Amino acid sequence: MSKSSLIIIRTILAKLSSGEFYSGQALANDLGLSRTSVANYIKQLKELGLDIYSVKGRGYSLSSAITLLDPVQINAPKRVKRPAILVHEITDSTNIQLQQRIKSGTITELGSAIVAEAQTAGRGRRGRNWYSPFGSNLYFSMYWRLDHGMQGAMGLSLAVGLAIVRTLKHYYSVIAKLKWPNDVYINDKKVAGILIELSGQANADCDVVIGLGLNINMPANASSNIDQPFTSLAQHTVLPIDRNKLIVYLQQELIHILTEFSQSGFAGFVNEFNDVNQYQNRLIKIITAEEQLGICRGVDDQGALLLETKQGLQTIFGGEVSVRGQN
Ligand code: BTN
Secondary structure (H helix, E strand, O other): OOHHHHHHHHHHHHHHOOOOOEOHHHHHHHHOOOHHHHHHHHHHHHHOOOOEEEEOOOEEEEOOOOOOOOHHHHOOOOOOOOOOEEEEEEEOOHHHHHHHHHHHOOOOOOOOEEEEEEEOOOEOHHHOEOOOOOOOOEEEEEEEEEOOHHHHHHHHHHHHHHHHHHHHHHHHOOOOEEEOOOEEEEOOEEEEEEEEEEEEOOOOOEEEEEEEEEOOOOOHHHHHHOOOOEOOHHHOOOOOOOHHHHHHHHHHHHHHHHHHHHHHOOHHHHHHHHHOEOOOOOEEEEEOOOEEEEEEEEEOOOOOEEEEEOOEEEEEOOOOOEEEEOO
């Protein structure tokens, strides 16, 4: 999308964001465009997942008001200096964008992050897409490094999950649970997913891109694009959710937790994880090449899953493991 198209889209959204009606003619006049051209931009916005509808004689309106991401507010100076957060409107994937900047040396400070209003190629785990409609959720990627190479990565994803759980509890009084190794749940439905991508040597320092997608207010029409039960944070709290603030809270909590993780590893987080483990002491099925049934006994010091089976206590390491609750 060209820069001028992006500016027009942002201007239209700034006008519609209040949830009020805005006529096609008024938009056309304000933007110096034809009505047909305005209609085309509205079509593009709908394709990006925005729930915009039109009423004859009144114009266009968003189904609910949204607060757009604001780079100035997000990066406003604070008492404690924070690593910069780059704000994209529409991008392919914040993980891809961050990887490119790490590779080119444009981003070097740990804790630096990229967020976007919408992703056109949002990446999920196992090569899946991550549905990323405009303006309704959080698409956030943060830079970190692991000193001990890839073996530390399993605990890292659990620590990232804990940062999300802590943030939701502290600022929104929401109790979220973690499904080992990468998912965040509220009331048995997925609210957030984590995708950690590493580059570097297996046993040496490696660069880490921590991507997280958190549903804030997923549009009602999203179900056809998502293949599992999902929920949004806004459904579970009466407190206002300002994404500009939430981004900063998450960055701060992630830096806090990951600094501890980098110094002392995962051991100090085991009890906290087990307390919020979605399947703690429940019968689960682990699906890898084969299926294994057992009672989930939480995680060990490395973040590996402990499964009590008929053959004894098994330790499940990362990899493509699916955990399905059995009761
Ligand atoms: C999952 O499959 O559960 C993980 C989803 C991770 C999605 C986030 S959104 C921000 C970042 N950029 C991406 O392309 N993916 C991650």
